[in-house]
Amino acid sequence: MTALAIMFAVISACCTAIGVHLQHQGVRDEAEASQRGPRVARRVLRNRQWLLGFGTLFTCAVLQTVALALAPVTIVAPIVVLALPATAILNAHTSRKRLDRVATTAVIASAGGIAVFVALASRTATAVAFSPSSVLLACQIIAGTIVLLGVSAALRRGIVRCVLLASGAGAGYGLLSILARDVMYTVQIGGWADVAPVSVIGLVVAFAVGSWFIQLAYASGPPDVVVGCHTVLNPLVASGIAIWLLGEAPAASTWTAVGMVCAGLVAIGGVVQLTRHHPQVRRAATQA
Structure with missing residues (x-):
């Protein structure tokens, strides 16, 4: 079952790159075509590329949920980081802005760090039932983190705003993995009647807030930086909560x-270097 879960998670991660690219292009096109605000949001929701990207990402979410039903969070969640190199390659091809050596090394470091993290986690992770009180505590911790990152992002601009928003999305999606696993495992063991309401409510809210933060991040930075931030924070948050809290x-x-911990720090360091050396970020800094 674990091998099947990993297969679903890998397919989901690779397809995520396509969905991200489509949504990012849709958001950037509409943001450039009109003023920021509600008008942009309405135009984005009618943008064909954005809608196609949404459909792709929704399919990825279904595959990820199935994977979480078959294996522990600590094994499944980190695989999403494979979306980072896939997105970097796709963005470099479409924008004709190849990553330099440092940025390429940063992408490899992030993916490699998470790969080591998964390898270590898979040796000890076991499926367990999460207590409602622990799930509630996890929701409170992540909610506070997201609010802090959101407020900080509102006060900044450019790549810093992009990183803060994408990090907030990563924290939200990390909680989403925990809650999805909790719901699916509870249904398998005792049925829908035993599912805690806090898990269902938190699942909906985490998905909505994470998706909103991602769209805002697309408007402030390149897609591979957005993906790098949230795909690295996502598994680290999910695995951290699953291991040390649950x-x-x-x-x-x-x-x-x-x-x-060391593998996680390597992955985070890779994302930091990517945000500093990405060609689109450096070009924007030169023009400023």
Whole structure:
């Protein structure tokens, strides 16, 4: 079952790059064609590229949910980072702005760091039932984080605003993985009657807020920077909550935990370097 879950998660991650590219192009086209505000939102919702991207990402979300029903969060969630190199390659091809050596190394570091994280996590992660009180605490922690990042983003512009919004989306999507796993596992064990209301409500809110933050981030930066931020934060948040708050890896040794932390830091460092050396970001800084 775990191998099947990984297969679904890999397909979802690769297709995410296509959906992200389509939505990013739709948002940027409409933002440039009209003033910012409600008018842009209405135009985006009618944009064919954006709608096609939404359909693609919705399919990816279904595949991700199926994967979460078959394997622990700690194994499935990190695989989404494969969307980063796929998006970087697609964006470089369409924009004709190739990544330089540092940016390419940053993408490889992020993907490699998460790959090591998954390898370590898969050795100790086991499917467990999440208690409603722990899920509620996770929702409160992530909600506070998202509010802080959202307020900070509202006060900034350009690539910093993009990174803050994409990070907020990553935190929201990380919680989304936890809640989706909680709902699917509970249904498998006891049926829909045993599903905690907080998980269902949190699932809807996390998806809505994460999606909104992503759209706002598209308007402020290149798609691979957006994907880099939220696909790295997403699995780190999901796995961190699953392991240290919800007890999904009770047998993890100290050295395994240290290795996972180091791998996560490498992945985050890769994203930081990508935001500094991305050709579109450097071009914008030169023109400013």
